Amino acid sequence: MRKSIATVSISGSLTEKLDAVAEAGFDGVEIFENDLLGCPLPPERIRDRAAGLGLGIDLYQPFRDFEGVSPDRLAANLRRAELKFRTMERLGADTLLVCSNVTPDVAGDELAAEQLRLLADLAATHGIRIAYEALAWGRHVNEYLHAWRIVRMADHPALGTCLDSFHILSRGSDPGGIEALPGEKIFFLQLADAPVLAMDVLQWSRHYRCFPGQGGFDVTRLLAHVLRTGYAGPLSLEVFNDVFRQADTGRTAVDAMRSLIALEESVVQVLGAGSASEILDGGPPLPGPRPPGGFAFAELATRERDRLGTLLGALGFSRTGGHATKPVELWEQGGARILLNESVPGDPDTSVPGDPDTTLSAIGLESADPSASARRAQSLLSPVLPRDRAPREAALDAVAAPDGTQLFFCRSTPQDGADGPAHPDWRGDFSPAPPPADGLISHIDHVALSHPWHLFDEAVLFYRTVLGLRPHDSVEVADPYGLLRSRAMSNAAGTVRMALNIAHLGDGNLPRQHVALATDDIVAVAERLRDVPDVLLPIPDNYYDDLEARHDLGERRHRQLRALGLLYDTDGAGEFVHLYTTTVGRVFFEVVQRTGDYRGFGLPNTAVRLAAQHVPTSERGGRPSGPGR
Amino acid sequence: MRKSIATVSISGSLTEKLDAVAEAGFDGVEIFENDLLGCPLPPERIRDRAAGLGLGIDLYQPFRDFEGVSPDRLAANLRRAELKFRTMERLGADTLLVCSNVTPDVAGDELAAEQLRLLADLAATHGIRIAYEALAWGRHVNEYLHAWRIVRMADHPALGTCLDSFHILSRGSDPGGIEALPGEKIFFLQLADAPVLAMDVLQWSRHYRCFPGQGGFDVTRLLAHVLRTGYAGPLSLEVFNDVFRQADTGRTAVDAMRSLIALEESVVQVLGAGSASEILDGGPPLPGPRPPGGFAFAELATRERDRLGTLLGALGFSRTGGHATKPVELWEQGGARILLNESVPGDPDTSVPGDPDTTLSAIGLESADPSASARRAQSLLSPVLPRDRAPREAALDAVAAPDGTQLFFCRSTPQDGADGPAHPDWRGDFSPAPPPADGLISHIDHVALSHPWHLFDEAVLFYRTVLGLRPHDSVEVADPYGLLRSRAMSNAAGTVRMALNIAHLGDGNLPRQHVALATDDIVAVAERLRDVPDVLLPIPDNYYDDLEARHDLGERRHRQLRALGLLYDTDGAGEFVHLYTTTVGRVFFEVVQRTGDYRGFGLPNTAVRLAAQHVPTSERGGRPSGPGR
Structure with missing residues (x-):
């Protein structure tokens, strides 16, 4: 029409x-x-x-x-x-x-x-x-x-x-x-x-x-x-x-x-x-929506490879490959994959003050038919990214999301021809290395992106139409320096969840991004991280006093959460226990354990996390903050 | 309490x-x-x-x-x-x-x-x-x-x-x-x-x-x-x-x-x-509010003295004095006084992008008792400005307004002792020059300041409490690159009117300030300005087509308004005819003629003025744009 x-x-x-x-x-x-x-x-x-x-x-x-x-x-x-x-x-x-x-x-x-x-x-x-x-x-x-x-x-x-x-x-x-x-x-x-x-x-x-x-x-x-x-x-x-x-x-x-x-x-x-x-005036219909089946990888552009390597190692990841032609490393654990890319210096989001040394630059999304996913994105006017393809490099179909994050459509699963056209596995580009040990992390639970205030509606429409994700309600959280607005988007199965945040305009605000990793044993993850210096974000003791007032989880469990710096939420359908790492550049990691049918993201704890992230390292009185505590 | x-x-x-x-x-x-x-x-x-x-x-x-x-x-x-x-x-x-x-x-x-x-x-x-x-x-x-x-x-x-x-x-x-x-x-x-x-x-x-x-x-x-x-x-x-x-x-x-x-x-x-x-816990009450009686002067900090001199000359002002110790000139016409100050390079409003070469840096307000006005401002926590007082310099009591504009409380009237304590005339600091010819401009009608979005409520409270001005309704006007919010404040007599604007966040927006000058013969002012190049802001012809549709003022008058680039408004109680000059740095002038009991500021014309100000000089097709038109 x-x-x-x-x-x-x-x-x-x-x-x-x-x-x-x-x-x-x-x-x-x-x-x-x-x-x-x-x-x-x-x-x-x-x-x-x-x-x-x-x-x-x-x-x-x-x-x-x-x-x-x-x-x-x-x-x-x-x-x-x-x-x-x-x-x-x-x-x-x-x-x-x-x-x-x-x-x-x-x-x-x-x-x-x-x-x-x-x-x-x-x-x-x-x-x-x-x-x-x-x-x-x-x-x-x-x-x-x-x-x-x-x-x-x-x-x-x-x-x-x-x-x-x-x-x-x-x-x-x-x-x-x-x-x-x-x-x-x-x-x-x-x-x-x-x-x-x-x-x-x-x-x-x-x-x-x-x-x-x-x-x-x-x-x-x-x-x-x-x-x-x-x-x-x-x-x-x-x-x-x-x-x-x-x-x-x-x-x-x-x-x-x-x-x-x-x-x-x-x-x-x-x-x-x-x-x-x-x-449609006789024109061809859009290639149908193909909601992604999961996260293939998250890629960090970084000048802090060593620091991130230490952090990933502490989280249980192993370096499993190096890219054939680029300074990119693949780190794996279970089905979670993180790429560390030293070849992309700039921040894709030009509204970020300063020049953060680490940024979440790309997300790989599992698609049964990556080319069709990319064609749909293109039909919906997404900028398709040109890629220099080295001979051995698998075809990765990539578009730019509204905040500049690159989205790659790819297949990590073996090609059996049943799910879609044959498509080379992107991991073929990486030289082989020892397979990952079975760790505590199973996959990427969600990623959180930060958008400038004027791109928020555009981003919701982009993820809704291009990826077929469904928006959740918009929520607001008080950061010490302004309100943060956030809207989650997910596929029906909950295997792809994204949190879109708007950064407020307050002074000195660094819009953070994060990758949340799923585990079935958050306590074991926390016990391991507790012994590594400067990795866990300390949570104020006052949070635990309040948690105890709001929830009666038994004295033993309250003591455990407090000792390990774990945060807790429940929505009636299930429980959510999680922790955060410290931030490198703009990026931090979260580790989450979902039980029952919990669908949220620990919203009641977000304000405490934001406040804790603003506390200067020298003033962090919470626990645990390293070995010996 | x-x-x-x-x-x-x-x-x-x-x-x-x-x-x-x-x-x-x-x-x-x-x-x-x-x-x-x-x-x-x-x-x-x-x-x-x-x-x-x-x-x-x-x-x-x-x-x-x-x-x-x-x-x-x-x-x-x-x-x-x-x-x-x-x-x-x-x-x-x-x-x-x-x-x-x-x-x-x-x-x-x-x-x-x-x-x-x-x-x-x-x-x-x-x-x-x-x-x-x-x-x-x-x-x-x-x-x-x-x-x-x-x-x-x-x-x-x-x-x-x-x-x-x-x-x-x-x-x-x-x-x-x-x-x-x-x-x-x-x-x-x-x-x-x-x-x-x-x-x-x-x-x-x-x-x-x-x-x-x-x-x-x-x-x-x-x-x-x-x-x-x-x-x-x-x-x-x-x-x-x-x-x-x-x-x-x-x-x-x-x-x-x-x-x-x-x-x-x-x-x-x-x-x-x-x-x-x-x-008040037995403490002293505030010095009572003393709404200013009028504008003593408006001061422009500028690196464009010559250009402003030409502009003021075209408006009918004469240079009537130079400051004894500072590179400051006094220009006068009727009761309107403009100071050109070449000693204040920076812009008081640090949120302004770039480094505008001209800015409205200070406003002089007539007070019957300048010292009491300053004491009240100080009691209300206004920053009092330190002044280097040269021996011959009159005591000017100054505070900083929320946007950084300096407010001077002063008396321009001869001292008769009846209105308040004796206070030297600030004009004594300026070396004598020929008195101004009787021109078409009688006084400053209002000034308009531009505030960053986060200082607007503070500014309203400041002018309300410190100066005793009364806020009018808040209004919104569509600029091509965002909404502009504005609130007028005035004293009861209407002799001090200020428009407080909030600049939007759109790209490339220069928050403008302006001084509006009153006349009883706007037609004569416009006829004079028409012959000076690049002084009048051209108003699009389309505005006049719309004006004619909205108001039936007779063919002759519509033709005159269009030919002279004059804007028109009426509120039932009276009429408002006005024009704008081009902008120097952040600052432009408006000339206004109020008839009857018109109380407003020509609001219906503001959107057209904002659009005209964004038109690059090369594309200005409106009239008049200089001699020969």
Whole structure:
């Protein structure tokens, strides 16, 4: 379907917006009036510029507070409209969005219909159509079916309605009623998602909208209802978002396009395959989602190889191979694999202050068909990473995640041909070394990435659409220097879990990343680490006093947790016992033991961990802090 | 009165918080539990550290979800309480805050009272008191009078209530009911303000609280009711605020203390002078507020003296003096005075990217008694600026505003002794030059300062309390690269108006400052400026098309506004016609003509001005852009 976006959805001058929107592959734009008013180009030149970029101007908006008014007001409003129609002619826009009146003195439906009919008459003389929309906070008209009743009453060929998913879903209206509308009277469809918030709907709309798939609305279902009416106009994003207003224009436009591509895929699933060719304009569907089956590896770019080697050794890892052509080491234990890469000096996330000597640079994800996974990522506009492939190097299909982390799709399992096309094992690139001893660590439980504040919604959409991971609820944790926001994403089996964090802006904050390793015997891991200096993050004794007050686990167990620096959580379904190492560069390790059906990440302990990480080494009074304690 | 603050109100580790709170002059703290749990020091050392700083630990908080529960739950809760009492004994805290239960299964008042009586019995054995508080979102108890009824029913000497201004005022409860409570049963008083927002009260409370005087609640009135009961405990600030969590610890503590000092002053006004000595502990009252009578001058620190000289000349200013000992020039026109200072190279606002060559460094404010104005500012914890006073230099009393701008209190009027103590005219420092010709500019209408996002609430409180200016509503304007938040402040006569802006975080944003000059003939000013190259900011033609649609001012006037690059606004009470110059460094000038009783700042035109300021000079197609147009 034709894809459009309102200029208000992204940052920049009008010309910057047009360029970015065209570059991201959109077919058209809604011109938001303020963007025109601040532009030094006359409307004709804007029209030419858009046309040169292959963009249609699908809508001019908004025209406010027109209908249901006194005769005096009506005359002024028609004069205002006439001048706007002239501007639209110069601009080459043929549809005007008219929002339901929000001013206090608005009369009933019949007067509104009569006045909208006059407006449509005037519009028709300019070859313009009026799309009347119910604002969720309209004074008299604020439900989409109400706006539709008025349009029907006015009964004018140049008058139709505009549906906006935010205005409909924010009020909790049933979108099923849309199917009663004739598709040809839906003149325009605006799409936006939003997190589910309990707040004033005007503020919610103006600041917190986001692209479909980033919030909590079922935009897919609404779109399915609209398409069943025969609506064939554009899918147009109209998103007012404080973050997008400040973010990079081009990357927000790509983020927006990704959301529409994924929305098309999901609506095809709802409507059935028969609808696919029509919705996708006959183009090929996306390669289907292939949620990764597990973590193949985590790669650390580091200038601290020796320190990390010591840390990994203490955790029970062995060095099992060196890369044939690059300064990269493979460390293994059970099914957990860590690569130490000394060839990548920089930090992928340029917003990180300083130049951390160690960073989580890449994640390997198990895929039954790595090439198809990479093609899907590419179809969803992920940057595909070029790789220098040495002769013996296995094909690793890699894309860049929003924070710059490289994601490799690979197969670590022997090739039996049953799970997917043959694909060489990436481990073939590493010279053989002794196989790992059976250790206490079995696999990577989760990884936690830190995102700058302006990339968070983009990251959630990326992992949801590209990898097919499901977002958990967004949570907030108090760090001593600001609130940390975090959202977990996981596959259905729980074998791939990622925590996406936003770093706050507080001074001196180093956005940390970590790799959590799973064990079935956290006590044994802790006993081993206790005897290695400067490896365990000391946990304050005060934490254990509180833990004892909150949970009655028996005196022996409380003593053990305290002595070993272990943290504890339960969610009723199971238990979670974990520990943290100290940090190298931006990176630390966590070791976790899950029992029962515990699904979380030890959230109640995160604030204590964050506080402990800020304690200068010299002031760490907790235990254990090394041998002899 | 004793002044306290909850540790959750400011950023940092617990020890950093204690240091900052003591430094700002507080008498005590509430220890927020999470701050204790993340602290490596045992409670005894925290107690000693606080004592060494002269701080009492006035409250330990919060204890949640205690009352109205099943027998099983009660046993677990009493065990939990017993362990917390032991921690409090180690900490030296004798009052525990118990919040009303938010869990689903809460029974009625009698059970709650009975269980709170058991809790108070247990507390008493440790010498501890229980302060029971109604959370605004408590499941069964969420009104302060309800919590009080339960406390009265329980009737235990170790059980009282805690009042929190947020929980009371956010629900719209009438604080007048407080006077029915016996003062000795109010065990604690927590104070917070908040902007008036329509949103979920829990989120409102956790993210948007602010210090009294920064929001929209009448905290003074609530405090007056509390004091009339005979309450003699601490005034304690408990503020959950996303910004303060990330801001500098010490400066937030000072901001907090400033709010309490001003709150004491305002409550004395409500209760009458008889109460003053008791409330102020016999200390001297603040020197009364002396709202400035006007702008004495605006000073620009610049390395672009010549360019500014040309600009000021075009605006009709004349150079009327040079400073006796410093490279500072005085430029005058009517009652408007601009100082160009080449001796202050740096930008006072260190958050400004780059090194702007021109910045608004100081503002002179007319005061009938400059020394008293400075003493008041100092009593309200404003940094007093040291000045090197050359022999002939008049005493200028100066303090630093939150953004680093220097505020000078001075008298430009001849000394007649009637308005205040004799004070030398600051203009005596400048060597005489020809008096200014009578020009078109009469005085400084307003100045606009730009604040980093984390100093905005502090700035509002500063100007409100130190200068006695009144805040207008906070507004938001869309800049092409992010939302700009702005709040005007003015004195009652409108002779001192300031616009406080927050710069957004978008890339390449230069937070601008400006000086607005008043005229009675904006057309003549514009006609003069039109002929000087690169002085007027070009306004897009599209603005005038829209203006014509919105206002019917007659063809002649629309043509004139468009031809001269003038912007227009009306608020019903009057009209506002204005223009902007181009920017030098961070600074530009505005010229404004107010007619009738127009009180605003041309807000509907701000977005267009911001967009025009981002247009590269090479792309400016608007008019007028120089001679010949």
